[in-house]
Amino acid sequence: MSIPTLKNLNIVQTVVDWLDERVPLKAAVEFAGHKEVPVHKHSIWYYMGGIAALFMGIQFATGFLLMFHYVPTFEGAYASVQAINMQVPFGWLIRSMHSWGANVFILVLFIHMFSTYFMKAYRAPREFTWLSGLGLVGIAMVFGFTGYMLPMDEIAYFATKVGVDVAGESPFIGPYLAEFVRGGSEIGQVTMNRFFSLHVIALPLAMMGLFGLHATLIQLQGISEPESIQKLPKAERKYEKFFPDFFKKDVFVWFAVFVAFMLVVTMKPWGLGPQVDPAAMAPIGIKPEWYFLSQFQALKLFPAKILFFDGVHVAMVFIGTVFGSLAVVPILDSTGKIPFISKFATVYGVIFFIGWLFLTIWGSL
Amino acid sequence: MTTEQDSSKTNESQNNPQGDYNLDSAEVSFGRRAFFGGILALGGGLWALLVAGTPILSFLWPKKSEVVTVTEMTFEKNLKDFPVGESKNFMFGSIPALLIHDSNGKLSVFNAKCSHLGCTVGYQKDKDVIYCACHGGTYDPNTGKNIAGPPPAPLKPLVADVAADGTITIKIA
Numbered sequence: 433m434s435i436p437t438l439k440n441l442n443i444v445q446t447v448v449d450w451l452d453e454r455v456p457l458k459a460a461v462e463f464a465g466h467k468e469v470p471v472h473k474h475s476i477w478y479y480m481g482g483i484a485a486l487f488m489g490i491q492f493a494t495g496f497l498l499m500f501h502y503v504p505t506f507e508g509a510y511a512s513v514q515a516i517n518m519q520v521p522f523g524w525l526i527r528s529m530h531s532w533g534a535n536v537f538i539l540v541l542f543i544h545m546f547s548t549y550f551m552k553a554y555r556a557p558r559e560f561t562w563l564s565g566l567g568l569v570g571i572a573m574v575f576g577f578t579g580y581m582l583p584m585d586e587i588a589y590f591a592t593k594v595g596v597d598v599a600g601e602s603p604f605i606g607p608y609l610a611e612f613v614r615g616g617s618e619i620g621q622v623t624m625n626r627f628f629s630l631h632v633i634a635l636p637l638a639m640m641g642l643f644g645l646h647a648t649l650i651q652l653q654g655i656s657e658p659e660s661i662q663k664l665p666k667a668e669r670k671y672e673k674f675f676p677d678f679f680k681k682d683v684f685v686w687f688a689v690f691v692a693f694m695l696v697v698t699m700k701p702w703g704l705g706p707q708v709d710p711a712a713m714a715p716i717g718i719k720p721e722w723y724f725l726s727q728f729q730a731l732k733l734f735p736a737k738i739l740f741f742d743g744v745h746v747a748m749v750f751i752g753t754v755f756g757s758l759a760v761v762p763i764l765d766s767t768g769k770i771p772f773i774s775k776f777a778t779v780y781g782v783i784f785f786i787g788w789l790f791l792t793i794w795g796s797l
Numbered sequence: 798m799t800t801e802q803d804s805s806k807t808n809e810s811q812n813n814p815q816g817d818y819n820l821d822s823a824e825v826s827f828g829r830r831a832f833f834g835g836i837l838a839l840g841g842g843l844w845a846l847l848v849a850g851t852p853i854l855s856f857l858w859p860k861k862s863e864v865v866t867v868t869e870m871t872f873e874k875n876l877k878d879f880p881v882g883e884s885k886n887f888m889f890g891s892i893p894a895l896l897i898h899d900s901n902g903k904l905s906v907f908n909a910k911c912s913h914l915g916c917t918v919g920y921q922k923d924k925d926v927i928y929c930a931c932h933g934g935t936y937d938p939n940t941g942k943n944i945a946g947p948p949p950a951p952l953k954p955l956v957a958d959v960a961a962d963g964t965i966t967i968k969i970a
């Protein structure tokens with residue numbers, strides 16, 4: 433570093449140089465510039481991961497803020513959320529962002545998951561990118577489930593009750609699992625402690641760790657191209673630098689999505705149902721959040737008895753197998769060299785997607 | 798340690814014309830070393846899991862909840878104020894219960910926990926059924942028998958006794 437004289441004093445440059453000697457900034461920027469993003473007609477899907485990351489940030493920030501006013505007790509939670517909604521300045525806004533954000537986050541994750549599946553971005557060497565992404569979707573759904581209980585209105589109570597009882601129907605470990613999750617035989621303060629500490633400590637750490645792995649792998653391996661683009665002659669394939677070219681567009685997309693998001697958040701602030709009364713009948717029309725609707729609808733469709741098995745047990749094994757297959761089918765197709773398996777993975781994905789969409793829509797009716 | 802071994806290995810193979818043999822034996826001893834290393838790592842891992850896992854799991858395991866068992870309680874309303882077609886969800890100790898003055902003029906009372914996945918059921922007067930909103934299970938209001946939807950078993954019955962003055966007493970069956 434040259435000592436600045438009055439003549440060549442350039443404050444920004446000096447600060448940057450000083451920093452760069454201590455933190456390898458330029459190396460990092462250069463590294464980010466090495467990654468190239470393919471430019472083609474399916475490029476729009478490349479923005480989904482970035483949007484998901486934006487919503488993860490929104491959830492972390494608003495969740496942290498909510499904790500300043502939220503009271504995690506079985507008796508006091510409802511009143512505290514009511515106060516957040518009605519008394520705390522802009523409490524309604526933060527809560528609305530967190531509640532809407534949870535839904536949009538999961539929606540974007542689903543879109544991201546299906547789009548990478550159909551572009552076959554899970555193929556070698558990106559198997560761990562796929563599996564870590566799948567883990568992130570799972571964690572986000574547990575986030576949604578544990579968070580949904582926290583306001584302790586009627587729907588929160590019954591959604592939790594049924595959700596845990598469903599887990600309790602898993603073969604063999606079910607009853608122990610349900611008891612463990614509830615912290616007893618009924619939902620109460622112990623359950624609340626468990627859900628709260630998962631929601632605000634364990635899940636955020638797990639999510640950050642897994643996201644770190646996911647993002648690092650992507651940065652190291654670069655972005656994959658769908659087969660149709662790989663087949664094109666070299667001259668017809670276009671690329672741009674991730675940093676700064678693609679990143680600039682990323683920021684623009686974030687901005688646009690955020691503005692649209694804030695419109696919904698403020699025009700349709702998230703509501704709060706009546707306080708739970710454990711004696712009361714489950715409210716007519718009770719439903720889980722939309723991202724659990726496909727499982728919910730499937731549970732409804734299974735009859736009470738199938739041969740000599742309980743319908744719910746069969747349903748649980750079925751649902752578990754179908755979702756578990758998302759970790760298996762892409763791995764089978766990881767080389768992409770076996771045409772039969774490649775075809776199968778595509779067809780399987782289409783059937784999965786249509787089935788999931790159909791059950792979700794049916795469940796919402 | 799490794800470097801020492803490595804250098805001794807090279808020395809030996811340099812000095813010995815039959816270097817192949819020595820290399821082989823070096824590999825064998827390396828294999829044995831890796832084997833014992835593996836056993837040690839596995840054992841250590843299991844030990845750590847046990848030592849860390851036992852207190853953590855025990856800490857988290859729910860303690861036996863003291864179940865508040867009620868065997869009998871007086872219902873909040875007199876029969877005079879509870880005409881045919883009336884129904885009420887209430888707590889019987891720690892369990893939700895449902896009392897119905899059914900179409901036969903009889904009082905039926907049940908543990909209101911749905912036999913499917915444990916939602917709380919309620920009486921639907923217009924259809925004269927007990928209904929579970931969670932997955933649409935229905936039960937007969939007179940007998941508690943499961944008649945439609947996913948519930949695999951009837952509701953568990955309780956007993957309602959009526960005294961001469963109309964006081965209703967709920968008891969376990």
Ligand code: HEM
Binds near residue numbers: 488492494498499576
């Ligand atoms: C560090 C991260 C997070 C923290 C500290 C946090 C904290 C909180 C707190 C204190 C509440 C209770 C207040 C309320 O109910 O309005 C809550 C509710 C909730 N959280 Fe989070 N959260 C985090 C991340 C997430 C994520 C990633 C999701 C979803 C994917 C999520 C979904 C929910 C949902 C659905 C609710 C219920 C909202 C409602 O109806 O009021 N949270 N969260």
Ligand code: FES
Binds near residue numbers: 929946
């Ligand atoms: S819990 Fe009652 S029908 Fe499923």
